[in-house]
Amino acid sequence: MIRCLIYIDPSETESSLDLIEAARQLHGDAFEVTGVLCSALDQTLPNVFDRLMLVAYPANGCIDPAQVADTMQALHWKDKFQSILIPATPFGRMLAPRLAMLLGTGLVADITKIRRTDEGVVVIRPAYSGSLMACIRFIGDGPMMMSVRPNVFRDMVKEERTMRIETLQPRTNGVGIEQIEVRPKQSSYDIRESEVLVSGGGGIAKSFAKIERLAELLGGKAAASRKLVDAGVAPRSIQVGQSGKTVNPELYIALGINGAIQHIEGIKGAKHIISVNINKDAPLTSLSDIVVEGDADRFLDQLIRRIQQHKSE
Amino acid sequence: MKLICLVKFVPDVGSAKYDFERHTLIRDSAHLQLNPDDVCAVAFALRIKARHPETIVEAVTMASAKVTPNMEDLLRVGVDRGVILSDPAFAGSDTFATTRVLGRYLSRQDFSVLLTGTHSIDGDTSHIPAQLGASLHLLQMSGIQKIDETLFEQNIARFDVESEQEITTYQTQLPCILSLTRESGYKLPYASRTNLEKDFSAQIQVVTNQELGFLPEEVGLTGSKTRVIETYVKRLEQREQRTVRADEAGVDYVFRFLADKGFI
Numbered sequence: 001m002i003r004c005l006i007y008i009d010p011s012e013t014e015s016s017l018d019l020i021e022a023a024r025q026l027h028g029d030a031f032e033v034t035g036v037l038c039s040a041l042d043q044t045l046p047n048v049f050d051r052l053m054l055v056a057y058p059a060n061g062c063i064d065p066a067q068v069a070d071t072m073q074a075l076h077w078k079d080k081f082q083s084i085l086i087p088a089t090p091f092g093r094m095l096a097p098r099l100a101m102l103l104g105t106g107l108v109a110d111i112t113k114i115r116r117t118d119e120g121v122v123v124i125r126p127a128y129s130g131s132l133m134a135c136i137r138f139i140g141d142g143p144m145m146m147s148v149r150p151n152v153f154r155d156m157v158k159e160e161r162t163m164r165i166e167t168l169q170p171r172t173n174g175v176g177i178e179q180i181e182v183r184p185k186q187s188s189y190d191i192r193e194s195e196v197l198v199s200g201g202g203g204i205a206k207s208f209a210k211i212e213r214l215a216e217l218l219g220g221k222a223a224a225s226r227k228l229v230d231a232g233v234a235p236r237s238i239q240v241g242q243s244g245k246t247v248n249p250e251l252y253i254a255l256g257i258n259g260a261i262q263h264i265e266g267i268k269g270a271k272h273i274i275s276v277n278i279n280k281d282a283p284l285t286s287l288s289d290i291v292v293e294g295d296a297d298r299f300l301d302q303l304i305r306r307i308q309q310h311k312s313e
Numbered sequence: 314m315k316l317i318c319l320v321k322f323v324p325d326v327g328s329a330k331y332d333f334e335r336h337t338l339i340r341d342s343a344h345l346q347l348n349p350d351d352v353c354a355v356a357f358a359l360r361i362k363a364r365h366p367e368t369i370v371e372a373v374t375m376a377s378a379k380v381t382p383n384m385e386d387l388l389r390v391g392v393d394r395g396v397i398l399s400d401p402a403f404a405g406s407d408t409f410a411t412t413r414v415l416g417r418y419l420s421r422q423d424f425s426v427l428l429t430g431t432h433s434i435d436g437d438t439s440h441i442p443a444q445l446g447a448s449l450h451l452l453q454m455s456g457i458q459k460i461d462e463t464l465f466e467q468n469i470a471r472f473d474v475e476s477e478q479e480i481t482t483y484q485t486q487l488p489c490i491l492s493l494t495r496e497s498g499y500k501l502p503y504a505s506r507t508n509l510e511k512d513f514s515a516q517i518q519v520v521t522n523q524e525l526g527f528l529p530e531e532v533g534l535t536g537s538k539t540r541v542i543e544t545y546v547k548r549l550e551q552r553e554q555r556t557v558r559a560d561e562a563g564v565d566y567v568f569r570f571l572a573d574k575g576f577i
């Protein structure tokens with residue numbers, strides 16, 4: 001039987017479960033999947049794994065990737081997995097390379113696609129800040145390891161499995177890192193959860209407040225291209241694209257965004273796209289349902305007024 | 314105290330040319346710059362040196378010897394020593410093979426801390442620092458925005474990592490691997506006028522495989538565990554679309570579209 005191991009990141013449970021879909025694309029329909037969880041969750045996981053390993057860490061979870069890597073290494077020695085999939089979260093990105101090194105195996109970063117060919121598996125990932133896609137093959141005896149971008153392999157209906165739950169002792173005590181303090185950041189929201197995103201780029205740097213206003217009127221959230229984030233106009237947490245987030249909203253309104261391939265990479269899953277640009281041939285316009293040719297600031301004023309008028313009618 | 318900074322000189326991604334036949338970047342066509350995250354790692358090391366002049370800062374890169382002028386620029390702003398791990402045998406290394414080479418050199422050095430970037434803007438895997446953590450048995454943390462300079466002098470690393478919702482402060486003992494992000498905002502000092510003219514070549518050491526002693530199959534393309542077999546530039550799918558102007562009629566069209574689809 002083909003065996004696959006998936007690390008469940010407690011901060012991104014949904015995206016971690018989506019890796020089962022990635023495993024299916026990797027192995028076909030017949031495979032056995034084990035999930036590893038190192039922290040208590042405030043929700044119960046659905047029965048989507050064949051086996052769920054609960055690692056007995058202290059209640060607040062594990063903060064040292066080295067500990068988790070050691071434990072997963074021991075698990076692999078015992079069970080010999082064909083593939084190990086880890087979500088590309090901040091923790092996952094520290095864990096995956098460590099584990100790959102311990103296992104002496106290849107790791108492909110941040111994959112967005114899997115292709116099965118006659119000569120074996122090819123995985124695809126963006127490189128050069130997303131301007132290029134690279135097809136990569138694994139060399140050697142494996143296991144095949146990859147970190148997977150959250151929100152890319154979305155799987156609505158997951159196959160129900162008879163899930164055995166086992167507990168596992170952590171293998172090391174780690175090297176000693178302490179968490180001193182956690183301070184929440186003010187006003188943060190996750191743009192991936194919003195059905196409507198109103199997003200601004202270099203062409204609208206001065207009118208970001210209006211973007212927020214329109215987003216609010218449409219029951220959505222404001223987002224931004226890298227240009228605005230680098231310019232300090234918008235926080236990094238709302239950046240869309242290769243170095244930001246992959247989003248799948250119902251509606252994406254792009255104001256003054258040129259649409260570098262890095263940005264487009266992050267919005268391919270959007271159902272409807274409206275782009276406003278003085279240049280009607282900007283790259284993003286080719287993806288749009290509606291292209292509004294003209295000044296984005298003026299357009300914002302007019303559309304906001306039109307919607308307000310409608311709401312007061 | 315000796316601080317080693319791992320640095321990578323990367324093409325300015327916007328202007329680089331890519332050889333699609335050979336799946337490599339035509340590096341000569343691109344202006345090389347110090348990877349943005351690494352700028353912050355070196356800048357932090359130099360801050361420590363400014364407080365404690367006896368500190369030795371060494372910058373290490375695995376690269377073609379062509380990066381020598383870039384390395385010299387780092388010496389001009391205050392780095393004490395530059396090391397370039399360079400050998401034809403290393404060419405084509407994936408992150409596994411790169412880590413092997415860097416790891417062997419580093420395992421023979423005495424240092425208080427390894428400072429690195431979190432990710433490079435070209436390969437952009439974020440693998441190297443964490444893989445080195447495994448091979449050197451050191452704690453490694455990515456995404457660091459701030460390091461406490463006063464505690465650092467007592468061999469304590471206390472640092473902030475910023476995530477989506479929160480800022481977390483961690484503490485650990487040196488030695489360890491600390492990977493900074495460009496959001497930390499640490500900036501390199503300017504070179505002094507005398508340094509601008511000085512010849513720094515004596516402070517740069519090129520280390521070849523003669524010294525590191527790998528078998529050919531352990532490193533380079535043959536020692537790699539992943540291989541890039543093809544690259545392509547993404548094409549966009551065309552949607553059925555309509556172009557309007559940003560005037561009253563255009564705004565009305567958009568308004569009706571939004572209303573029809575239930576967004577208003």
Ligand SMILES: Cc1cc2nc3c(=O)[nH]c(=O)nc-3n(C[C@H](O)[C@H](O)[C@H](O)COP(=O)(O)OP(=O)(O)OC[C@H]3O[C@@H](n4cnc5c(N)ncnc54)[C@H](O)[C@@H]3O)c2cc1C
Pocket residue numbers: 107108109125127128133134136319320321336337348350351373374375376406407408409411415428429430431432433434435436437438439440441442539541544
């Ligand atoms: C298109 C493409 C895709 C690739 N995909 C993969 C892949 O999925 N998996 C894989 O294993 N390899 C991959 N590689 C190979 C990989 O990019 C190289 O091994 C690369 O030189 C090192 O990784 P990085 O640039 O991703 O560095 P990162 O790990 O992103 O760099 C993080 C930090 O490590 C330090 N560092 C990185 N490289 C060096 C160096 N040479 N010398 C000193 N310090 C350094 C720096 O401090 C840097 O800030 C790919 C290469 C290409 C061209």
Ligand SMILES: Nc1ncnc2c1ncn2[C@@H]1O[C@H](COP(=O)(O)O)[C@@H](O)[C@H]1O
Pocket residue numbers: 201202203204225227255256257258259260276277278279282294295296297
């Ligand atoms: N006033 C404006 N209204 C709408 N689009 C604009 C305006 N000014 C510039 N742009 C566009 O905004 C984009 C800026 O792109 P970038 O530099 O990638 O952020 C380009 O596509 C410009 O054509």
